[in-house]
Amino acid sequence: MTDDYEHYEAVVVGAGPGGAAAAATLAQNGVETLVLERGVESGSKNVSGGLIYAEESAPYTIDGLFPEFRSEASERPVTEYYLHNVAGRNVKTIDLTDLHEHDTTWSDAVLRRHMDSWLEGRVHEMTRETGGGLLTGVRVDGLLREAGEIVGVTCEELDPIKADAIIAADGVNSELARDAGLMDWEDPEEWFQGVKAIVDMPASAIAERFGVDEDEGVAHLFSGDLFEGVRGGGFLYTNDDSLSIGTVFHLDSLVAEAAEPHELLDALLTHPLLDQWLQGEYEELEYGAKLVPDSKKAANPSPHQGRLMLVGDAAGQMQAQGPIIKGMNHAVSAGALAAEAFSEAQTRGRPGEAGQRYETKLRDEGVMAKLRPTRYTVASAVGENGAVASVTDSLVDSPLGRLGIEAADRLGLLRRAFNSPFVMSVMPDTRTPYVTAPTAIAEALGTPVREENDVEPPDLADRIGDLTYDVGDPHIELRDNSFAASGAAVSACPVSAKDFGGGCYRDEKVKTNGHEEHLVSLDTQPCVECGTCAIVADTEWEHPAGGKGVEFEQG
Amino acid sequence: MHTLVLTKGVPDFREGQVSFDEDGHLERGKTPTVMNPNDKHALEAALQTKVRHGGTVSLMSMGPPGYKEVLQEGMADVYADDLYLCSDREMGAADTWATSITLSTGIDHLDEEPDVVFAGFKTADGETGHTGPQTCWCQDWPIVTHVVALDIDEEERTLRAKRLVEGDVEEIETVEAPLPCFVVADPEFEPTYRKAEHRLRHKDLRAETQKRAENFEDHLEVYDQEELNLDPDFIGLDGSPTIVAGVDPIPKAPPEREATMVDPSDEGAMADVFEELEPYAGAD
Numbered sequence: 001m002t003d004d005y006e007h008y009e010a011v012v013v014g015a016g017p018g019g020a021a022a023a024a025t026l027a028q029n030g031v032e033t034l035v036l037e038r039g040v041e042s043g044s045k046n047v048s049g050g051l052i053y054a055e056e057s058a059p060y061t062i063d064g065l066f067p068e069f070r071s072e073a074s075e076r077p078v079t080e081y082y083l084h085n086v087a088g089r090n091v092k093t094i095d096l097t098d099l100h101e102h103d104t105t106w107s108d109a110v111l112r113r114h115m116d117s118w119l120e121g122r123v124h125e126m127t128r129e130t131g132g133g134l135l136t137g138v139r140v141d142g143l144l145r146e147a148g149e150i151v152g153v154t155c156e157e158l159d160p161i162k163a164d165a166i167i168a169a170d171g172v173n174s175e176l177a178r179d180a181g182l183m184d185w186e187d188p189e190e191w192f193q194g195v196k197a198i199v200d201m202p203a204s205a206i207a208e209r210f211g212v213d214e215d216e217g218v219a220h221l222f223s224g225d226l227f228e229g230v231r232g233g234g235f236l237y238t239n240d241d242s243l244s245i246g247t248v249f250h251l252d253s254l255v256a257e258a259a260e261p262h263e264l265l266d267a268l269l270t271h272p273l274l275d276q277w278l279q280g281e282y283e284e285l286e287y288g289a290k291l292v293p294d295s296k297k298a299a300n301p302s303p304h305q306g307r308l309m310l311v312g313d314a315a316g317q318m319q320a321q322g323p324i325i326k327g328m329n330h331a332v333s334a335g336a337l338a339a340e341a342f343s344e345a346q347t348r349g350r351p352g353e354a355g356q357r358y359e360t361k362l363r364d365e366g367v368m369a370k371l372r373p374t375r376y377t378v379a380s381a382v383g384e385n386g387a388v389a390s391v392t393d394s395l396v397d398s399p400l401g402r403l404g405i406e407a408a409d410r411l412g413l414l415r416r417a418f419n420s421p422f423v424m425s426v427m428p429d430t431r432t433p434y435v436t437a438p439t440a441i442a443e444a445l446g447t448p449v450r451e452e453n454d455v456e457p458p459d460l461a462d463r464i465g466d467l468t469y470d471v472g473d474p475h476i477e478l479r480d481n482s483f484a485a486s487g488a489a490v491s492a493c494p495v496s497a498k499d500f501g502g503g504c505y506r507d508e509k510v511k512t513n514g515h516e517e518h519l520v521s522l523d524t525q526p527c528v529e530c531g532t533c534a535i536v537a538d539t540e541w542e543h544p545a546g547g548k549g550v551e552f553e554q555g
Numbered sequence: 556m557h558t559l560v561l562t563k564g565v566p567d568f569r570e571g572q573v574s575f576d577e578d579g580h581l582e583r584g585k586t587p588t589v590m591n592p593n594d595k596h597a598l599e600a601a602l603q604t605k606v607r608h609g610g611t612v613s614l615m616s617m618g619p620p621g622y623k624e625v626l627q628e629g630m631a632d633v634y635a636d637d638l639y640l641c642s643d644r645e646m647g648a649a650d651t652w653a654t655s656i657t658l659s660t661g662i663d664h665l666d667e668e669p670d671v672v673f674a675g676f677k678t679a680d681g682e683t684g685h686t687g688p689q690t691c692w693c694q695d696w697p698i699v700t701h702v703v704a705l706d707i708d709e710e711e712r713t714l715r716a717k718r719l720v721e722g723d724v725e726e727i728e729t730v731e732a733p734l735p736c737f738v739v740a741d742p743e744f745e746p747t748y749r750k751a752e753h754r755l756r757h758k759d760l761r762a763e764t765q766k767r768a769e770n771f772e773d774h775l776e777v778y779d780q781e782e783l784n785l786d787p788d789f790i791g792l793d794g795s796p797t798i799v800a801g802v803d804p805i806p807k808a809p810p811e812r813e814a815t816m817v818d819p820s821d822e823g824a825m826a827d828v829f830e831e832l833e834p835y836a837g838a839d
Binding site: 124158161 | 751755
């Protein structure tokens with residue numbers, strides 16, 4: 001009995017940049033579009049590293065779709081871009097501005113609450129014009145099917161809704177992508193985990209300490225030996241009157257090293273190199289975390305099924321080009337292409353062809369080639385081979401390797417290599433580019449930092465305490481609470497730690513019938529909804545109800 | 556669908572707002588007037604009706620000119636279209652009976668007869684719960700009280716409601732009544748918006764009303780005695796059969812601890828305070 005259900009021509013799930021781009025494009029094409037967002041306001045559920053790009057080669061850009069975007073929704077543009085290779089106090093800085101500017105029309109730092117809530121207003125106005133609109137506080141929890149075919153969505157707060165097209169832009173933990181069997185949360189190797197602190201800093205201090213005018217900004221990246229050997233790195237971006245400082249690591253590496261994400265962030269925050277910017281002052285406005293798909297492995301080349309099309313993180317569309325991470329720009333392109341595909345298919349009277357058209361557009365417009373470069377497949381087959389990786393790593397770390405690094409630097413090759421989009425896109429996911437090489441470069445070529453950094457980041461309890469929650473019913477169920485099955489979550493969860501009793505996951509030794517069991521327990525109250533535990537532990541994971549759970553003020 | 560909500564301004568009884576004199580009498584001049592908190596449920600029921608069925612919502616109250624602000628507050632809450640205030644010196648000091656007669660005449664005076672009149676569940680000052688039912692009696696319409704859920708069939712001109720039997724949350728009955736009809740919303744009333752279309756309309760109305768409430772006086776009509784032409788024996792104090800025999804102030808609770816006042820500029824006295832506190836401070 002689905003005849004009484006509401007019907008819209010298109011339903012867009014999620015009002016981040018991908019959903020906003022899809023909805024705006026649908027509305028521009030006259031399509032009746034309903035947008036459903038589960039946060040109390042768009043952006044309240046979102047965290048991102050903090051840079052959005054407009055690529056010269058992209059079919060769509062966010063400011064193309066929303067002309068006032070840069071003046072009203074974003075923070076500072078990135079006008080300088082540096083990579084710091086770190087070994088102890090030794091730092092070798094390489095200017096990556098060329099790599100950053102490759103194919104880039106502009107790139108701005110953003111804070112998601114501000115950015116997405118601005119988009120929400122525009123999208124609502126546009127979609128209302130064509131008979132739809134945008135609703136917040138509505139959690140879409142599954143697909144509505146009739147005779148096995150996807151015909152709409154089901155929601156906690158509303159009766160089921162039918163639609164001719166469903167665009168799932170519901171983020172990295174997309175419940176619709178899983179419901180359709182198009183994405184899974186199985187393999188830690190396909191994911192990164194990012195954690196981020198927003199640090200208060202007046203515009204005048206940013207101007208003075210970073211040497212920038214009000215319409216300029218800086219990006220700094222950090223790699224080397226400051227993260228306990230975990231594969232990944234750190235970043236610092238300047239916002240209008242705050243800094244985004246964070247870390248991004250391969251999830252499998254975090255699990256293998258049993259590293260605590262918040263401690264790795266603290267290692268960056270307290271490194272002497274940061275003293276020049278923090279100068280002993282540190283007020284953390286917000287701590288957040290996010291799971292990041294590695295598009296090279298996770299991007300679905302055929303992200304559609306029936307009336308359903310996936311865009312953005314929901315389809316694994318997040319490109320790590322060496323140290324540069326591009327996600328939101330691809331979500332914008334994909335969202336607009338999915339919308340375009342549906343409008344065209346509908347005009348031709350064959351709305352069912354939208355998905356196939358979308359797939360073709362992703363390929364023809366070059367989006368898929370950026371997300372899953374063929375050359376990476378070839379390079380990784382060699383570079384990620386265990387024996388080759390081990391030899392390469394030892395070589396870079398050897399006296400011979402040091403000689404090579406010094407020679408490369410003298411010839412300017414080092415800077416050129418780091419600034420080569422080609423080299424960066426074929427970097428293998430091994431220790432070498434993330435840890436060994438940066439450390440060796442810093443040891444061979446770096447100069448020591450003399451300053452002391454005496455900032456004291458808040459502890460985990462304070463970080464959790466500063467977040468805003470409207471706790472609903474528990475949204476995660478631990479299916480297997482043995483330490484063997486789910487213990488990795490204790491350290492990998494960004495709001496849990498091995499010796500901390502106030503986080504989501506806790507390590508427990510329980511004596512039963514004379515023998516001791518090693519178990520984990522779960523309390524979802526401080527959950528930041530990153531989804532890490534869905535991958536590293538055995539859980540039944542879903543989002544909290546609309547408007548419930550964590551609410552990011554900055555994002 | 557045209558609905559009307561009856562509302563009343565009452566003293567703000569919240570701690571820190573309300574003011575009593577030495578004899579325990581309420582000081583009206585010093586206590587702000589707010590919308591009767593129980594009227595919120597009537598407003599929610601009316602808003603749900605407007606969102607689901609379209610049409611207009613009007614608010615009506617009887618009271619001094621200062622009640623205009625109460626109506627403005629209600630306008631913002633219920634996204635009302637029009638406001639009506641029955642206000643005249645001759646209507647003052649009315650009990651619930653005289654008030655009901657005045658409001659009923661006010662309803663008859665409207666350009667368009669409402670399909671549903673919503674009344675709140677007893678007022679915070681009088682606590683009688685009489686005014687809604689008595690006004691209905693004057694109109695000779697059906698009334699459904701203790702309503703917790705509501706559905707209207709516009710074509711059939713009927714209203715179907717779930718109501719608490721004797722106000723008991725354990726026992727709920729479903730009743731049907733022809734329109735026009737009076738509805739008293741229970742504090743347990745929960746508006747439900749399960750359709751996206753309704754939530755979108757709700758959002759539109761909010762945006763529209765924000766502007767309207769800023770210029771609420773453009774949408775306000777005051778009905779005075781000249782306009783309503785009521786029999787003076789049936790309104791105000793003269794029309795009120797209720798006689799207040801007396802008022803027993805609620806005795807003040809005795810203090811649980813003895814307090815000593817200390818002048819902070821008196822160093823000696825302050826030193827004594829520190830001496831007193833020291834054992835509890837956990838200092839070495």
